Amino acid sequence: MLQVANLREDKAKAIKGLLKRNIENAESLIDGVIALDNRRKALQTELDSVLAESNQISKSIGILMKEGKKDEAEEVKTKTAELKQRGKILQEESQEIEKELTESLYQIPNVPHEDVKKGKGEDDNEIISEHGEKPNLYAGKKPHWDLIKDYDIIDFDLGIKITGAGFPVYKGKGARMQRALLNFFLDEAEKQGFKEIQPPIVVNEASGIGTGQLPDKEGQMYHIEDTDLYLIPTAEVPITNLLRDEIINEEDLPIKLTAYTPCFRKEAGSWGAHVRGLNRLHQFDKVEIVQVQHPDKSYQALEEMNNYIQSLLTKLELPYRVLRLCGGDLGFTAALTYDMEVWSAAQEKWLEVSSVSNFETYQSNRLKLRYKDADKKKHLLHTLNGSALAFPRILAAILENNQTEKGIRVPKALQSYTGFEWID
RNA sequence: AGAGGCGUGGCAGAGUGGUCGAUCGCGUUGGUCUUGAAAACCAAUGUACCGCGAGGUACCGGGGGUUCGAAUCCCUCCGCCUCUGCCA
Numbered sequence: 146m147l148q149v150a151n152l153r154e155d156k157a158k159a160i161k162g163l164l165k166r167n168i169e170n171a172e173s174l175i176d177g178v179i180a181l182d183n184r185r186k187a188l189q190t191e192l193d194s195v196l197a198e199s200n201q202i203s204k205s206i207g208i209l210m211k212e213g214k215k216d217e218a219e220e221v222k223t224k225t226a227e228l229k230q231r232g233k234i235l236q237e238e239s240q241e242i243e244k245e246l247t248e249s250l251y252q253i254p255n256v257p258h259e260d261v262k263k264g265k266g267e268d269d270n271e272i273i274s275e276h277g278e279k280p281n282l283y284a285g286k287k288p289h290w291d292l293i294k295d296y297d298i299i300d301f302d303l304g305i306k307i308t309g310a311g312f313p314v315y316k317g318k319g320a321r322m323q324r325a326l327l328n329f330f331l332d333e334a335e336k337q338g339f340k341e342i343q344p345p346i347v348v349n350e351a352s353g354i355g356t357g358q359l360p361d362k363e364g365q366m367y368h369i370e371d372t373d374l375y376l377i378p379t380a381e382v383p384i385t386n387l388l389r390d391e392i393i394n395e396e397d398l399p400i401k402l403t404a405y406t407p408c409f410r411k412e413a414g415s416w417g418a419h420v421r422g423l424n425r426l427h428q429f430d431k432v433e434i435v436q437v438q439h440p441d442k443s444y445q446a447l448e449e450m451n452n453y454i455q456s457l458l459t460k461l462e463l464p465y466r467v468l469r470l471c472g473g474d475l476g477f478t479a480a481l482t483y484d485m486e487v488w489s490a491a492q493e494k495w496l497e498v499s500s501v502s503n504f505e506t507y508q509s510n511r512l513k514l515r516y517k518d519a520d521k522k523k524h525l526l527h528t529l530n531g532s533a534l535a536f537p538r539i540l541a542a543i544l545e546n547n548q549t550e551k552g553i554r555v556p557k558a559l560q561s562y563t564g565f566e567w568i569d
Numbered sequence: 570a571g572a573g574g575c576g577u578g579g580c581a582g583a584g585u586g587g588u589c590g591a592u593c594g595c596g597u598u599g600g601u602c603u604u605g606a607a608a609a610c611c612a613a614u615g616u617a618c619c620g621c622g623a624g625g626u627a628c629c630g631g632g633g634g635u636u637c638g639a640a641u642c643c644c645u646c647c648g649c650c651u652c653u654g655c656c657a
Contacts, residue, residue, distance in 0.1 A: 185618095186619065187619095189618070189626075190619055190620070191625085193626040194626090196626060197625055197626070199637080200626090200638085202638090203587075204587075204638080205637095206587080206637050206638070208587080210587070218637085222637045225637045229637080413622065523616095527627070534656095
């Protein structure tokens with residue numbers, strides 16, 4: 146969430162930024178937050194003075210009791226009744242306002258970085274660059290949902306049998322491809338200085354709140370009712386929450402973490418012909434990279450992550466393009482996001498395989514993730530994350546782009562991990 | 570899962586209703602001494618919020634309650650330890 150102090154300091158900047166997200170009532174939203182904060186301050190001042198008075202009286206009763214002046218003590222006691230009543234009312238009001246303030250802040254998305262352009266939706270995203278050659282496939286080319294059947298490597302029907310739609314079963318060389326991607330992505334991330342983490346894939350409510358999936362967006366996550374835990378929709382949730390409520394020494398920055406996890410998404414209502422096959426699943430695998438950086442260095446870190454993810458796509462020999470999301474398509478919590486899309490040659494469409502973002506202090510404010518500077522002053526950190534990478538669409542693109550009459554060629558970078566050169 | 574015990578500042582550990590935001594020790598920081606260091610000695614040393622400031626308020630695992638007053642008593646949730654049970 147945004148910081149009230151920042152909104153007060155530079156309201157114009159926030160309004161200008163939010164306008165890029167087409168939030169026309171930004172000014173009244175911000176004014177509302179500031180008004181609530183003013184009210185909160187006034188209430189606290191008043192409550193504090195009531196409590197101060199009542200503390201003082203209690204103390205004097207203690208002294209009177211000690212001196213054996215019981216009657217006087219009793220007399221003083223009667224005075225406190227009114228104070229107590231007032232204190233209680235003020236406290237309730239104060240809690241109410243605090244709650245309202247937090248809720249209002251939750252409703253305001255992050256202020257986009259100045260490089261972000263105004264736009265309505267995905268059609269307005271800026272294409273920053275395009276790389277690689279789209280392959281010319283032979284006449285018998287097929288989309289991946291047919292290829293997986295021909296070569297018997299991924300089985301949706303078996304998944305339906307044991308679990309349900311959107312839970313594929315990977316078999317033989319299909320399973321081996323998954324394992325190859327997992328090891329390849331983690332090895333590369335480690336070379337890049339990210340520390341490997343293996344977190345739980347179920348999290349508690351506090352973690353869901355920490356990264357913003359809760360409250361309000363319960364629809365996305367699977368909930369285990371009897372133990373009140375959630376299946377993670379991305380490794381971002383457990384990994385970022387490792388740092389919740391932490392104070393980092395400035396010299397320990399940056400913190401770079403990576404994790405492989407399965408990801409679970411309900412994806413309610415988002416099914417249709419355009420998400421056939423591996424394009425959208427309830428359970429999929431992903432390697433995530435997370436970075437926590439000093440505010441002065443976070444955009445440099447974003448570029449590094451961006452370049453790193455591109456290097457993976459290059460090594461996998463996939464044609465891809467890089468987009469900078471416009472205000473209208475930017476995620477709620479992000480200040481700047483690059484999307485990487487690979488060309489899937491038989492579907493003849495671009496598939497989003499990674500999204501790398503700088504959240505600035507939007508996440509860390511909620512997480513209370515701070516660093517201590519040389520003067521021992523505490524400041525919020527910047528958080529960044531990106532997929533590096535999500536498996537299913539990468540696999541879809543590899544299968545489609547590399548298909549030939551005699552089988553599917555495995556990219557060179559993966560061959561030492563798969564142990565085979567062809568899926569045939 | 571059952572029974573019992575426990576949860577206090579960076580660590581360790583007192584405090585069982587009243588001037589306790591909390592003794593002492595270790596650690597950390599500054600100083601004295603010393604050519605320098607160590608030792609010794611002296612001093613400082615939690616977080617957040619409100620206030621121009623003086624200062625005030627809240628926090629002793631989380632939440633709620635009793636009381637004029639709670640680290641201390643009660644309820645509840647969470648976590649840890651010991652024993653018993655179950656189990657990869």
